[in-house]
Amino acid sequence: MAPGTLDNVVYGLFSTHALHLADRHGVLAHLIERGPSSAADTAAALTIDAETLERLLLVLAAVSVVERDADGRYRVAEQTAPFLDSRDPRYLGGFVDHLVTNTTGQLTRLHHYLERGKEAVDAALPSPFETIYRDEEATESFLRAMWQLSFEPSKELAGLAGLDGTRRLVDVGGASGAFAVAALDRYPELHVTVFDxxxxxxxxxxxxxxxxxxxxxxxxxxxxxxxxxxxxxxVSFGYILSDWEDDFCLELLRKAHKACASGGRVLIMERLFDEDGGPLPTAAMNLSMHVETRGRHRTAAEYTALLEEAGFTDCVTRRSSWDKHLVIGSRP
Known part of the structure; x- marks a missing residue:
């Protein structure tokens, strides 16, 4: 019998798709709103197939996303409910949808990367954001996922940034405004321009x-x-520098240095690798960056080195309680 950690890896494919389908077909919303229910009753209420639903819920129960009582009724586990309730700002359904409908299909390229390298395999492909923004539906899906990943962490990051006294902030690649809104809510004198x-x-x-x-x-x-x-x-960069190679990041930071007022600062908000290579979400998204963009995730020390090469000083790292942290550089 394989150890549990290996089981989680081998069978993770099934649990991710089970979660996506349960969210997409309203199963999780039904259980959150109505309370414990059998697969048969839930299926009848949602006019979906009961046997398929039972099998999906058994997978989700095995990974503790839902709980199953002695009467065969399911409920969404208390610790996971906020992240699976579309009414909650911590909801991750849009991000899971992006992983299943976009990222999964692109992971097949990793096989060819191993044989020929990314540069050769991707040579004829459009640039990353030509693909991401290829049509209105794809754009909407991506921006929704980014908001769900970013807005709640941005509230804490805005506090860690210490923007008291800052009047003008430019959020580079700020998408639909997750960090901008969080900062504006916290600092009433602030004005933000999203550049995208x-x-x-x-x-x-x-x-x-x-x-x-x-x-x-x-x-x-x-x-x-x-x-x-x-x-x-x-000037702030949230989930931007991880899309690009070091040379492009350095070019962007040099532009930020020119745009930033004397005594101003630049904020880098990113997942950060620990020195030992963890944690798992950062490592997983680092692999996603390899197929969906041209970038990678970095350590705080690597971002500090880029900031210093671009001319910033007094660099500090401030870690949040989420998986997105803050590296700050100051313009002398």
């Missing part, structure tokens, strides 16, 4: 209008490899 590709503009406008932020949240369309960054007291 034109495809993102309408999505950010929806965020601004839905949250009543008015002219405190602006959008500047551009390509950060071709265009200069808007001037600011502080």
């Amino acid at each position: 590709l034109p495809e993102v503009g309408t999505h950010l406008e929806r965020t601004r209008d839905a949250r009543g932020l008015g002219d405190r949240l602006g959008f500047a369309a551009g390509d950060f490899f071709r265009d200069p960054l808007p001037a600011a007291d502080c």
